[in-house]
Amino acid sequence: MPSEFELIRQYFERPAPSAALGVGDDAALLRPGAGMELAASCDLLLEGRHFRAGTEPRALGRKALAVNLSDMAAMGAAPRWALLALALPAADEAWLAAFAGGFFALAERYGVELVGGDTARGALSICVTVLGEVPAGRALRRSGAAPGDDLWVSGELGGAALALARPELGAAARRLHEPEPRVELGARLRGLASAAIDVSDGFAQDLGHILERSGCGARVEYARLPKAAEFARLGDAALERRCVLAGGDDYELVFTAPQAVRGEVEALARHAGVALARVGAVVPGEPRLAVLDAAGNALAAERGFDHFAA
Ligand code: ADP
Ligand code: MG
Numbered sequence: 001m002p003s004e005f006e007l008i009r010q011y012f013e014r015p016a017p018s019a020a021l022g023v024g025d026d027a028a029l030l031r032p033g034a035g036m037e038l039a040a041s042c043d044l045l046l047e048g049r050h051f052r053a054g055t056e057p058r059a060l061g062r063k064a065l066a067v068n069l070s071d072m073a074a075m076g077a078a079p080r081w082a083l084l085a086l087a088l089p090a091a092d093e094a095w096l097a098a099f100a101g102g103f104f105a106l107a108e109r110y111g112v113e114l115v116g117g118d119t120a121r122g123a124l125s126i127c128v129t130v131l132g133e134v135p136a137g138r139a140l141r142r143s144g145a146a147p148g149d150d151l152w153v154s155g156e157l158g159g160a161a162l163a164l165a166r167p168e169l170g171a172a173a174r175r176l177h178e179p180e181p182r183v184e185l186g187a188r189l190r191g192l193a194s195a196a197i198d199v200s201d202g203f204a205q206d207l208g209h210i211l212e213r214s215g216c217g218a219r220v221e222y223a224r225l226p227k228a229a230e231f232a233r234l235g236d237a238a239l240e241r242r243c244v245l246a247g248g249d250d251y252e253l254v255f256t257a258p259q260a261v262r263g264e265v266e267a268l269a270r271h272a273g274v275a276l277a278r279v280g281a282v283v284p285g286e287p288r289l290a291v292l293d294a295a296g297n298a299l300a301a302e303r304g305f306d307h308f309a310a
Helices: 004-012 057-075 093-109 159-165 170-177 183-188 203-214 230-234 237-246 259-272
Strands: 036-046 078-088 113-121 125-135 150-154 195-198 217-221 253-257 276-283 289-292
Touching: 004 093, 004 113, 036 057, 057 078, 057 093, 057 125, 057 183, 057 195, 078 093, 078 183, 093 113, 150 259, 159 170, 159 230, 159 237, 183 259, 195 203, 203 217, 203 237, 203 253, 203 289, 230 237, 253 259, 259 276
Parallel strands: 078 113, 217 289
Antiparallel strands: 036 125, 078 125, 150 253, 150 276, 195 253, 217 276
16 A cells, blocks of 8 residues: 555646646645735635546546636636645545546646645545636726626536536536636736626526625526527426536636627637627626616526535
8 A cells, every 4th residue: 555655746746837836745835926915816626516526537637727716717816736634534546546647637728837736535525726827906806897788708607507416417527527727818818808707506606796796786688598409409497507507517707897808809700619609788786787688678686606505
């Protein structure tokens, strides 16, 4: 049975050329670029809560990093370094090799270096911390939306929730297991977007955080929301609405931007290789979201996933 230290060395110690010191000492040493702010974020993935027992380890390694990269994207930050705290019930080397494979494949794509972590025996849980860089004062915050701003959504919504609700539909499963963090898009939105968030808990709930922080409301036309293609074939309007408005785990970006930059945002969509849909507007008043049907009537309010619900 390899020791904890051998496992770390074998599966998690990789060169980290941009760090002054990576894995192997009591702390990593990192040097952010001149004029940059450090963006720091961590996400906890618990078996039975955020993923099912027996989830394929390669997909899990990828997703554990992807959800953190999505937070960097939502801040307009470039991800640079990661730390990984891992509790494992047993030193299962096949599991570790697959998990590390998924993690590093995505890390390499985005130039992220693993510079530290912690490893212990226990119920399977994964906590990734990501550190990124953003030019000082230019990060995308939740608090900058203003009445009159356009409201935008990247990619499509509802696919991950559909994969959970109808696991027999293979097409949606990729959205759930292999979310695509919108890192390039987030960086390009610096200077254009007035506020941004990533959709982890559900469109309505996550947009609600922007509205609360910004002190304004929003009006969304349901028909304009980009929806996973499978919904058109299924023809289940109630399921679609639940997944699109309240489904989590899509990791798309929801952002607001002044009307004056509408043309620039449209041009960005053409160049960034991701669809951007203008779905509504920020309005003055209470931090409330009105989702309107084609006739302009308000649909029932939908709530996202509540981590503390029973
Ligand atoms: P300490 O006792 O100081 O917490 P550890 O023995 O836990 O140190 O870890 C040794 C080194 O390995 C440290 O640099 C730590 O950051 C790194 N490390 C431990 N677990 C992981 C992991 N899962 N992924 C990446 N680095 C890790
Ligand atoms: Mg330790």
